[in-house]
Amino acid sequence: MSIKMSRFFSLVISFTVVFSYAFPISAAGEKVLIAPTGFEAFDTPSDDGKSVSLRWTASPSASIDTEYVVFMSENKDGPFVTEALRINSLTMYEDNTHSRSHYAEVDPEKILSKESGRKNNKKEKAKHFFKLVITSGSSAMATKQIVSAFPEGDWFNWKKLNNFVLMVSFVALLLFFLNHAKKSPNLFIRKISGLDAIDEALGRATEMGKPALFVHGLNGMGSISTIAAVNILGRIAYRIAEYDTTLKVSNIDPIVMSVSQEVVKESYLEAGRPDAYVEDNIFLAASEQFPYVAAVSGIMVREKPATNFFMGYFYAESLILAETGANTGAIQIAATDSYTQLPFFITTCDYTLIGEELYAASAYLSREPLLLGSLRAQDVGKGVLIAALVIGTMLVTCGVGFVKYLFMAG
Amino acid sequence: MIKKNRDIYIIFSIFILFFIVNIVYLSLGWLDLWGNGLGIITGAAFTLAMYSFLYKDNPVFKIAENLFVGVAMGYWIVITWFNILKPDVFETLIVPIFKDTGKAPQFTILFPTLLGIFMLLRFSKKLAWLSRWSFAFIVGLGAGITIPNFIHAFILKQLTFDSLFSTSIPVSINNFLVLLGVVSVLIYFFFSVEHKGVVGGVSVIGVWFLMIAFGASFGYTVMARMSLLIGRIQFLIRDWLGLLQ
Incomplete structure (x- = not known):
């Protein structure tokens, strides 16, 4: 018993000694704080001129119950009463400094306008002064130096240089393959079952004397998937015009509707059947997500199209639409790059084009040399990415770390 | 003809039942018509009308569908006016031209x-x-x-990039699987190469990765949809019928 007690007390004493060494306590019972050093403020590089960056070395007295507070003023002599930043002292470490330095970006104009409730309409920007304080409960310790910075806008965001280089390289690759495709137009493209089935589906609609329904996704014309969907619509409309079947196109976005009208009209003209084009068949079903579902489901049940195409970017409506279409017995072909909705299309549609197959579809259907050339350029781009991924991982595994920063997203 | 008559009887019976339930609830004071009662009854009516599509397409669903589309369109027009046209065009361009607002057009x-x-x-x-x-x-x-x-x-x-090897074996395996998954899926999306031989083998691995990911996503989303269904049923049996407290 006595041995156990003495072990316990010795443990408590040693713990107290270690703890008091790690966290100095003043005579009044308050923690003794050591001010952080190396406090600096500077204009944030590669920004739009709104923010100021702050950096300082971590204080030895930083702990879970201490905070860093940065006060701001428009005058060097203060008063420093406006809080620009308040963080726990164990957070916001600068990357790759192994928790030795803190880094934060603040927007002085926003802080000042929030503080005074006014909007600063002044065109000229002022210099801002900052003071760093470490606090714990009621005790506080401020750094001696007052630092200042003047936020300025930059013409270039150098953090995105790799993005730019990738884009330029890809454009060069694209131009090369477009040129190559002009010289040798029969570029190989592998079989995509979903696209081969389009003819079969349209043939079925023709035989049954029922319409084909093309359902656009929810995104507007700014979305790449919508642009791809409109391209496919053009090819489908061309075949429809040849087969003399009815094509109905439901839209949720008026701009997509207008573009679709133009594209379908062009396709009918190209097929030599401008008389068969009916503008009202490309219609705005609804302007909101679930009303759109209700309207399109109603059309499927009442008109019973022989073929349904779901193309573009879909959200929660995908399963309701595809399930309703499946119940009507239509052949269904879906194409989307919305990976959360792909499982629903895979389970309810006859054919589903996954992700990039949607982008490849217009090249596949038209076999136009220029589109095939762009597809080849995409494949080469993917090959380069795979090589970068494998080589980069191998290098990092072997301890060569600089490659980590080559493709860092800015 | 018999089937059509049966549908009409079913719809009519449900309508009468719905009417009786609401009359009873209102007369007993369990629903306050001029408080939130009218909103709850309307909500319940439209919820049931939309769910009636599960039986088959019917006039009640058609009414709800057209109302839904019309209300959404009206709402969209109002939102466009108040959020875009009025603040961005009318008040900043047109009004300052004809009236001194202290702001330049x-x-x-x-x-x-x-x-x-x-x-x-x-x-x-x-x-x-x-x-x-x-x-x-x-x-x-x-x-x-x-x-x-x-x-x-x-x-x-x-x-x-991350190192393939880590101090923990599960993390190392995970790193390897992530690399294999990304590479094999990317190879599946190669269109200018026939999927035969090595490319075919790797793309099959890619398809496996895709299907596992889709399966997980399917299960996750179905659970989220279930919670939406539970929310609607809770509305019907708690807010409308008051059977659940």
Whole structure:
């Protein structure tokens, strides 16, 4: 018993000694704080001129119950009463400094306008002064130096240089393959079952004397998937015009509707059947997500199209639409790059084009040399990415770390 | 004909039942018509009307569907006026031209306003071609904004290299699987190479990765849909019928 007690007390004493060494306590019972050093403020590089960056070395007295507070003023002599930043002292470490330095970006104009409730309409920007304080409960310790910075806008965001280089390289690759495709137009493209089935589906609609329904996704014309969907619509409309079947196109976005009208009209003209084009068949079903579902489901049940195409970017409506279409017995072909909705299309549609197959579809259907050339350029781009991924991982595994920063997203 | 009559009887019976339930609840004071009772009854009626589609297409569903579409369109028009046209065009461009508001008219808004008007010119056969300028602007702007973001989110963010080996064996296995998954799925999306031999084998692994990911996503989303269904049923039996407290 006595041995156990003495072990316990010795443990408590040693713990107290270690703890008091790690966290100095003043005579009044308050923690003794050591001010952080190396406090600096500077204009944030590669920004739009709104923010100021702050950096300082971590204080030895930083702990879970201490905070860093940065006060701001428009005058060097203060008063420093406006809080620009308040963080726990164990957070916001600068990357790759192994928790030795803190880094934060603040927007002085926003802080000042929030503080005074006014909007600063002044065109000229002022210099801002900052003071760093470490606090714990009621005790506080401020750094001696007052630092200042003047936020300025930059013409270039150098953090995105790799993005730019990738884009330029890809454009060069694209131009090369477009040129190559002009010289040798029969570029190989592998079989995509979903696209081969389009003819079969349209043939079925023709035989049954029922319409084909093309359902656009929810995104507007700014979305790449919508642009791809409109391209496919053009090819489908061309075949429809040849087969003399009815094509109905439901839209949720008026701009997509207008573009679709133009594209379908062009396709009918190209097929030599401008008389068969009916503008009202490309219609705005609804302007909101679930009303759109209700309207399109109603059309499927009442008109019973022989073929349904779901193309573009879909959200929660995908399963309701595809399930309703499946119940009507239509052949269904879906194409989307919305990976959360792909499982629903895979389970309810006859054919589903996954992700990039949607982008490849217009090249596949038209076999136009220029589109095939762009597809080849995409494949080469993917090959380069795979090589970068494998080589980069191998290098990092072997301890060569600089490659980590080559493709860092800015 | 018999089947059609049966459908009419079913719909009529449900309608009468719904009417009786609400009359009883209102007369007993369990629902306050002028408080939130009217909203709850309307909500319950439309919930049941939409669910009636599960039986088959019927006139009640058609009414709810058309109302839903109409209300959404009306709401959208009001939102467009109050959130876009009024603050961005009417109050900043048109009003300051005719009235001294202390603010100069923002003539820079003329350009987007004109593009918007061009879209409406589709109604005129002679001037419909002008709408193509607006479409070209929208598609070009959309692609221009999307492509850099696409490179950022779908290429650069994926190109963050990590060491294959870690101090923990599960983490090492995970790193290897992530690398294998990304590479094999990318190879599946190669279109200019026949999927035969080594490429075919790797792309099959890619398909496996895709299907496992889709399965997980399917289960996750179905659970979320279940919670939506539970929410609606809770509304019916708690807020409307008061059977659940």
